[in-house]
Amino acid sequence: MSLFTVNNVIINHKVIPNKIVMEKSINITLKIWRQAGPKFKGAFETYKLDNISTDSSFLEMIDELNEQLITERKEPIAFDHDCREGICGMCSLYINGQPHGPDGEITTCQLHMRNFKDGQTITVEPWRSAAFPVIKDLMVDRGAFDKIIQAGGFVSVNTGGIPDGNSIAIGKDIADEAMDAASCIGCGACVATCKNGSAMLFVSAKVSQLALLPQGKVEAAQRAKAMVAKMDELGFGNCTNTGACESECPKNVSISHIARLNREYLVAKFKG
C-alpha cells in the first residue's frame, strides 16, 4: 500500500487541505516490442515501472512509462489509442499472449491494472498479422479493414428521398440480432488471435447485420461475395472454425454470423 494524494480538490477557488487516499499500487516489469518502422527489425525491450495504481487503466500505465522515458530523454513508445472508453476500436496490443489482455469482453483501454499482480512481468506486442503491417512499435496499419468495407459493407442508398423510418416494421428479435452484429468495433483482435490471420468474424459481422435487415437484404448475396473477395485479395487467411476470434472479441460478436456469411456467399455463387 502506498500513500497517494489527490491534490486537485479545489472548491469555490478555495483549496481544501489535500486529502489522503489509501490506494493499492504494484511494481511491474514490462517487455515491450520496439520497432522503428515497417522496414526495421524489431526487438523486445525491458522496463521496470514502480508504484502503478491498480485503479489505473493499462494505457494510463503506458502513459506513465512514456512520461518516465521522456524524462530520461528517450523516445516514448508509439501505440494507438483514442476514446479510452472501449468503443472507437483504435487501441490494440497483445498482452501476455492475449489480444486486449487477460480480462474478458473489453478492449485494452478498459483493462485495469488490478488484473495484474505485484512483481509480475507483462509482455506487450503489436497485433501480429500479414494483413496488418507494423507502422512503429505497437502501432499497426489496419487500413485493410476499411478497404473491405469499401468493397461492399454498405446499403446503396443516397442521402434524401427516403420513406418514413416506420414504413418497414422489423421484428425486435431481428433488430436485436442485427445490433449484436453491428457492435463490432473493427479493432482487429479477431485477426490477431486467429492462427490463420482470417478476417471472417469482422466480415461476417457486417454481412450478417445488413443481411438480417430488410433494407440490406436486396444486396446481401452480392455484398458477401464482394467483401470476401476483397478479404482474400488483401492477404487475410482462411477460416478453419477454431472459434478463437469469438472468444477474444471484446464485443462478443458471435461466430454464428460466419455461418450466415457462408450462406449468403453460397447464394451468390449459385447466382453466379
Next chain:
Amino acid sequence: MTNKQDSTKVETTKIDARIPEGALAEKWSNYKAHQKLVNPSNKRRLDVIVVGTGLAGASAAASMAEMGFNVLNFCIQDSPRRAHSIAAQGGINAAKNYQNDGDSVYRLFYDTIKGGDYRAREANVYRLAEVSNGIIDQCVAQGVPFAREYGGLLDNRSFGGAQVSRTFYAKGQTGQQLLLGAYSALSRQIGKGAVKLYSRYEMLDVVIIDGRARGIIARNLISGKIERFFAHAVVVGSGGYGNTFFLSTNAMNSNGSALVQMYKKGAYFANPAYAQIHPTCIPVHGDKQSKLTLMSESLRNDGRIWVPKKKEDAEAIRAGKKKATDLAEGERDYYLERRYPAFGNLVPRDVASRAAKERCDAGFGVGNTGLAVYLDFSDAINRLGENVVRERYGNLFQMYEKIVDDNPYNMPMMIYPAMHYTMGGIWVDYELQTSVKGLFCIGEANFSDHGANRLGASALMQGLADGYFVLPYTIQNYLADQIQVPRLSTELPEFEEAEKAVNDKIKKLMSIQGKHSVDSIHRELGLIMWDFVGMGRNKAGLETALEKIKAVRKEFWSNVYIPGTEGDLNNELEKALRVADFIEIGELMARDALMREESCGGHFREEFQTPEGEALRNDEDFSFASCWKFAGEGKEPELLKETLDYEFIHRQQRNYKS
C-alpha cells in the same frame, strides 16, 4: 449597454447571419427554393475539402460525393470510423411524435431554444428541428439497427429537458451505430473514387487566396511530411475543444487546433465560454488519470440521483464506515426530485451538474474524495426486474464495473460532473459559412444551434443535420459562383507561405528542448480551467485564470520537451501542436466568461444567480453571441456581437420546477 471590463475592446459592429426572410416555418423551404445550384457537369469540376470524419464530416463528405462533387476527406485516426462521434451513447432526437405524446417540430425547436437558455439563433434551431425527422429515415435506410418495439416499430426514450419521448437509440451505442452508418455511406463513395480519403493526416492551416479559403496544409502523421491540398471550398467538422480541460470525456486525440487555425485566418470564434459539464461521469480516481468516462444521460430515465440527507452519514460513507445501501429511504436526499418536481432527474445537464456540485460543496458528497453523488437503480430493478434494466443499460453497467470494480446492480453508481461538450465554436451564418468566404464549419466545431447549453441526444442530431441535409445544400449557393475558378496550383505563394509558417512553428517547438513533457503542461492548463473556468465562475477567479494561462503559455514555449524528430511519426509533436492551441482556446474561454456578466446555461457566474441558486440571465445587456476576432499574436482579440432577436419565442426564466 455597459461593459465594465477595461481589458476588452468592445465594438458595436453588427454581424449579419444572413437569415432568410419570411415566417419561421417557411425560411428553410424558401431558402432551398431560391438558392443557387450547381449543374451535374460542373459539380465534377469542383473540389471540396472536408476535415473530419465524425457524424458531421462523414455525412457531409458522403452526401456531397453522391451529388457529384469531388471530395477530399481528412482524418487524424487510422480509419474514419474512429472519430469521437463513435462514443456517443444515449441517442438522437427527432420530432417524429411516434409516441403520440404531443411532440412536433415546433416543440423540439422550443425545447432546444429553452434548453440553450435563449442564447441560440431561432432560424437555425427551427431548421434543425425541421430536418431531424429525415435523419432517422436516412439512418434506417442505411441499416442502422435502432431499438424496436415488439410490433416492429421504432422505440423511443426520454432525455433531459423534454417532457416527450423523442430519443431514438441503439442500445447504449447510438453514436457508434450512426457513425458506422455515415462511415458506410462514405466508404461507398471512397470505393467509387468520388471521395479521396487521407487518414492519419492532420490539418495544420487553412490557405486563403484573395480572401477565400482555397485549401489546407496538412501533416502526414506517419511520415511527418507537410503537404498542400487545394479545393474550391473548405469544410471543417473537427469536433469540439473540451480537451482544453485535459480531463474530459473527449477522446485523447480530440482537439481544437483546426478551430484556432480558422480563427487566426479571420473566422470568428463565437461563445468560447459555453462549455457543457456533463452531470453523469465516473469520478476522478487519481492524479495519473488520462480521461474521464461518461455514463449516458439515458441512465437518468431509470436511475435516481441522491446524496445522504445528513452530513454525518456522508462523512461515514467517505470514511468507508458506511455503504450507500445502509441508508434507509428516509435518510436519502433525492435533491433533483426535491428541487425540480416537474422534471426531476431529467432536468437539463447544466442544472443537474450544478446541483451535484452544490451538494458536494456543502459537504454531502460521497466517495473517498467527497466529489461524487449516487445514481441509484434499485427502484428500477424492483419495478422492472434486473433483466429489463440489463437490456436497457447492460453495456453501460458493464463499462462502469470494469472501470470502478463495483457492481451497479447491487450498489448505486457514483458519478460526478465532467467536461463533455463545447457549445461554442467557430461562428457561422445561416449557410454554415464562417466569416471567411469559402470556409464552412459543421457539427460541434461550429457554435450554431445549442446556445449556452446543449440538450442530451441533440449533438448527434446537429452533426447529421449539418452533414446530410444542410451543408450539401448551402455550400452550392457558394460553389455556384466558383465554377469559373480552375483548380489552382499548390505552388502559389499563398500555399508556400502557409507551409513555411507551419514548418517554422514546428521547428521552433522542436528546438525548445526544455524540461517538461507536453502532457505535464497540458495537465496544468486543465487544472486551471477546471478550477476557475469550470462549473462555477467568478470575476476574481477568471482574472486569476487569465494570469495563470499566460504563465502556462510562457512555460510551454520556453520549456517544453519534444523527443524525436519532425520528419517522422512523432506523437509528442502532435500533442505539442495541439496543446499550443488549447492554451489559446483556454485564454479565449476565460476572456469570454469574464466578459459575459450573467449566468446562462453552462456558463454560471456565481455573482449572477437567483435567490434559489438558479442561473440569472441578463437579456437586456447580453442577448448576443460573442464573436472574437483575432487581432494578431500577443494582441487582445476584438469583440464583435451578433444580436439575438427573438421574434417567435417569448423569453422567460428557465423553469424546470413546475
